[in-house]
Amino acid sequence: MVVFLLLAGLVLVFLGLTEFLYVFIFGLFYVIFILTLSTNVRFNYFVKSLSSVKTSEKKIAITFDDGPSENTLEILKILEKYQVQAAFFCIGKQIETHPEIFRKIIASGHLVGNHTYSHTRKMGTLNTKTTTREITRCNEVAEKLAGIKMNLFRPPFGIVSPHTRDALKATGMLSVGWSIRSFDAVIPSEEAVLHRVRKKIKPGGIILFHDTISRSNNTLEQLLLFLQEKDYQITRLDKLLKINAYT
Numbered sequence: 001m002v003v004f005l006l007l008a009g010l011v012l013v014f015l016g017l018t019e020f021l022y023v024f025i026f027g028l029f030y031v032i033f034i035l036t037l038s039t040n041v042r043f044n045y046f047v048k049s050l051s052s053v054k055t056s057e058k059k060i061a062i063t064f065d066d067g068p069s070e071n072t073l074e075i076l077k078i079l080e081k082y083q084v085q086a087a088f089f090c091i092g093k094q095i096e097t098h099p100e101i102f103r104k105i106i107a108s109g110h111l112v113g114n115h116t117y118s119h120t121r122k123m124g125t126l127n128t129k130t131t132t133r134e135i136t137r138c139n140e141v142a143e144k145l146a147g148i149k150m151n152l153f154r155p156p157f158g159i160v161s162p163h164t165r166d167a168l169k170a171t172g173m174l175s176v177g178w179s180i181r182s183f184d185a186v187i188p189s190e191e192a193v194l195h196r197v198r199k200k201i202k203p204g205g206i207i208l209f210h211d212t213i214s215r216s217n218n219t220l221e222q223l224l225l226f227l228q229e230k231d232y233q234i235t236r237l238d239k240l241l242k243i244n245a246y247t
């Protein structure tokens, strides 16, 4: 960024305003390009994330982010009713607040993964040391409260940077993204969320929901009925990706 500003300044001084505008516009597009790549885990630009698998079999995985919360219990009831195993990417702080719900997720046959300790909005700006600490602190809480060593990581907001890449290398964890984002935390209409997810259903896909939002409960049940009707088999994330959830 500093180099770009220096270059733009030199162009302005030595070549004139038109050239400066060309350089400025090019720079602006470059910044937007990098921001787009870093804020979308699906592009695999800085970090290679597993976001789907190529298969012709009608298999799909369901994942939940941001719990455990009180509402997770409602999600667990629905999953049990339909005999479905899912994955929950949990926030360390939330595990500390609801350790019994965290243990219940595991005891119910679902898998759990790391979603950082504090789920800070500054994730993209953290240095490698702080990013690594966010990941290891969440792992430590999970190990202390449930005796498991998590191996899978999902970046909050899907934001990744070269520091995330280095932190994952240091911790030896695997990054898992998604291919079907429900936007359940953003879109207020259950019907609109369901419509969006249904349209994107594809073999080998990974669906992202949030177990913290009560309006997702009905959406989830409707989706499970839809998947049943379409003969989809809901496969636990680690089995779909053929990876180990724990070490």
Ligand SMILES: [Zn+2]
Pocket (backbone or CB within 6 Å): 065, 066, 115, 119, 155, 156, 157
């Ligand atoms: Zn999140």
